[in-house]
Amino acid sequence: MRILIAGGAGCLGSSLVETYVAQGHDLMVIDNFATGKREVVPELPTLQVVEGSIADRELVESCFARFRPSHVIHSAAAYKEPENWWEDAETNVRGSINIARCCDAHGVRRLIYFQTALCYGRPRQVPIPVDHPTAPFTSYGISKTAGEQYVRMARTPSVSLRLANVTGPRLAIGPIPTFYTRLRDGRACFCSDTVRDFLDMEDFLALMERCLVDGAPTGVFNVSTGEGHTIREVFAIVADHLGLDTPEPPLVPCGPDDVPAVVLDPSETERAFHWKARKGFDETIRRMLAWYDAHGVTDIYTHLAPGK
């Protein structure tokens, strides 16, 4: 395959790059390094790295013309400044349009998009079925949802994966790296009174294998274990991993900009792709912590606006 990965220097993108390089595919990465890191993309003859924004139509068109991808994975997203609606729209909407249009123009075989669970807004039911209405209420969620809709309008067979919190190499966002860093530094923690679902990178990569196959299902799919866990449960595993007998941290009520429980119902995905997450919650968190022990934690960004 000739796989173009937008956002290939990010957390998910770089694990995909590692996987497909090892499988011997030709790759091109387009990344502006807004949250990704150049160092995580290896220098190899089979891997071209283009520095620039997917919002730049000419750049995207020239990359497609030069590389002629057979498959495209759109893993780029802007989220790091919640008040910068312009950048979210440029990358997540305009950038997605550029990619979708180029996929059609160049006869790309499969286009894969990654969607945030924030697309469901404040869900009416949990676990959230994939046909639950979308009602995003953050700049990130709104722009990613528009991007997903443009991808779905493309003629290219596409799959949009609505993802649980994927844990794996280089994850630098969310409660796991935050608790790990703060507890190790002896700093105080608090837990938001919320429930989330966590998915191990290995399970995500196993599904991606199936998504790239010609004739595989197309459309929108929830990707999750289907199991929700409190942030306090995450804290308890991190404290245990570090061998700390820390008292339970204060519980902070879910803020007006947050969602109390986000757990995606993966049943339709399991049926369509004959796939099921294999790693349980405890193992998933502990594998992430073992990675931090070996490699450390990098910058922590959040895509949720600070409480108004």
Ligand SMILES: NC(=O)c1ccc[n+]([C@@H]2O[C@H](COP(=O)([O-])OP(=O)(O)OC[C@H]3O[C@@H](n4cnc5c(N)ncnc54)[C@H](O)[C@@H]3O)[C@@H](O)[C@H]2O)c1
């Ligand atoms: N990791 C998760 O658990 C999760 C959950 C839901 C959705 N997603 C989606 O998956 C994708 C990857 O997320 P991630 O966790 O790897 O985030 P990430 O921030 O690590 O990766 C995003 C990458 O996109 C790049 N980028 C940003 N703006 C760009 C632009 N204009 N042009 C080119 N590159 C640009 C960044 O530099 C970064 O390398 C995103 O689309 C995100 O919305 C991820």
